[in-house]
Amino acid sequence: MTRKLEKFVDMLPKMSVATPLKKDNHTAYYEVTMEEFTQKLHRDLEETKLWGYNRQFPGPLFDVKQGEPVDVKWINQLPDNHFLPVDHSIFHDGHDAEVRTVTHLHGMETEPDSDGYPEAWFTKDFQHVGPFFKREIYHYPNHQRGATLWYHDHAMGMTRLNVYAGLVGMYILRDKREESLKLPKGEYEIPLILLDRSFHDDGSLLYPNQPDNASENLPNPSIVPFFQGDTLLVNGKVWPYLEVEPRLYRFRLLNASNGRSYQLYLDSGQSFFQIGTDGGLLRKPVKLDRFTLEPAERADLLIDFSNYAGEEIILKNDLGPNPDPEDETFDVMKFKVSLPLSEEGTNNIPKRLSYIPSLKGNRITAHRNLKLTGTTDEYGRPLPLLNGKKWADPVTEKPGLGTTEIWSFINIMGFTHPIHLHLIQFQILDRRPFDLAHYNETGEIKYTGPARPPELNERGYKDTVAAHSGEVTRVIVRFAPYSGQYVWHCHVLEHEDYDMMRPYLIID
Known part of the structure; x- marks a missing residue:
């Protein structure tokens, strides 16, 4: 475990911009x-x-x-x-x-x-x-x-x-x-890459050689089924702070952690507006008090500090009702509203953002039921799988170029998997709960409630979807503009490495 490090002592780094040769x-x-x-x-x-x-x-x-x-x-x-x-x-x-x-x-x-x-x-x-x-x-x-x-x-x-x-x-x-929307830009538009790491006392990265309580027959080193660091970083700094003016800012958030999801809110109690997700702008802004960001998901946010001059606001991570008292990951970063207003900027939130045509009117050429499941390998290690197949098994998903399909992710495991499809941006149709215990006994899907539409801040283009335990998550996908072999996988990195990743083939 990383030794305790004082929070909010380092300024948030600005990322350098790549320049072409x-x-x-x-x-x-x-x-x-x-x-x-x-x-x-x-x-x-x-x-x-x-x-x-x-x-x-x-x-x-x-x-x-x-x-x-x-x-x-x-x-x-x-x-x-x-x-x-x-x-x-x-x-x-x-x-x-x-x-x-x-x-x-x-x-x-x-x-x-x-x-x-x-x-x-x-x-x-x-x-x-x-x-x-x-x-x-x-x-x-x-x-x-x-x-x-x-x-x-x-x-x-x-x-x-x-x-x-x-x-x-x-x-x-x-x-x-x-x-054309006149959103905050320049120094008022700030990328935020969220990561978690653990460190040895000498500052080197700590990553486990084997799972906890590993048996003697495991390879050494051995992959671990899941890993979360005990220290949060933003843009490569541990628990940084950012000085801001009392005005509207735009933040582009990315969860680049191996397996950690975040439930984000501001300790000031203020709301903010999400204007975009993985595939760009939403139709209209969504007012939120908190939201979840799974591994690989992005969120484009507007936060207004106009009424908080002189105050300090912490971006928090909700760890649930009974958090481990030793867990320090309830803080992400601090905003210090300490800079003078350098220029008059608009604090207006656009009412309309973009046009997103629904894929529901397309002709559906296939419905695929894809189970998120798992087994164990010859060493007894967990082996999460997609539809019971390993990476090396023959390709089973072969949509035609330009066709539209509905993929239903049936999660019969005990936790959420963020599922990512390469090449395309899809739309989430709905999620429907089923009786997981009944399924484990009988192999039968017994729904326990109606399908619910995606959250308001998910109603845009997505390339990664949270497929929750005991739910069927449906997405609608148009496979274009290229043919060839791509992949789909869980974006918990320990899962995709072994063996929750599959090739799929778009046929021209």
Whole structure:
């Protein structure tokens, strides 16, 4: 357990913006290098060894416009050996390279060769490559609507360790509709990447070698079924503070934690407005007092500090009615409304944000019932699965290009899974509870109530959905604009590494 660290002593870092090396025919070309380095994450911690994009944690912020394509060469210059515990027993492709990377731009509509397929990994200087490796330079068309996206490592069997080591960053795609709304911008628009970590006393990252109470027959190191750090970071600083003016701000939140969900609210008791989610702007703002952010989900928020000059406000994480008194993760960061108002800015919240056509009118070509379940492996370790299939099993989901399907996630496990589909943004239809105990006895779905529509702040485009225990969560998906092989998986990183991830194939 990390020793107690004083909260709110470090200022929230601003993320540096990525700059292209060149522009040709409206395409910007970037090179981003993954390297090992050290960074100070708290005033009272020694510098921490990390892996980062361009030697930064989080990586550089991409800030790009719709219709202006981007090419990125992701370069692996990491050491040959990992500094976190690698479990070689879970690799699938016959190669045991310890340091393998491939970057996935989460939420981007791009062709399969640029998607960051888990088996398209590569090692330092591309000396070894995975069976699906096709190209060194990834192309991002940026033709979709504006949204808060993010990029992170996605290498087969290594995602949890590479992301925990620091390979994560944000990617903001802007469009003209967003610009027309006169939302807070510049220094009044602030990305916030939420993470959790644990530390040794010397400041190094702590990640377990084996599960608690591991039996003697387990591999060592062995993957753990789930992990939450005991310390919260925002933009790479432990429990930071941010000085703000008494005016309206825009915050783009990303939950980049391995497995932690957040239930966020302000201790001032004030409401805020959510204006966007994974796939961009909502139809209209949603007034909230608190909300949940599962791993990989994003939330675009407007917070008005106009009436709080001179006050301090803490962004809190609700740990439930009976929290562990030793748990320090009830605080996220502090806002100090201490800056003078530098210029008159509008504090008006737009009444309408964007047009989102419903997919319900499309012809539905398939209904798929997909169970979130699990078993145990030969060592007795938990093995969470999608529809009872392992990664290496033959592809079973093969939608046609341009078709629309309804996918029903039937969660018969005891906790929520954030389910992510690559390539597309879907819409949530509803969630319906069923009797989990009855199912476990009989294998029969017995509904215990009516279907309920998605929460108001989920009624936009999404690429990650919270599929709760004992519920059927239905999403409607149009599979476009590209054909080829992609993946869908749980975004608890320990789950997707082993083995809650499946390929799916869009057939042209």
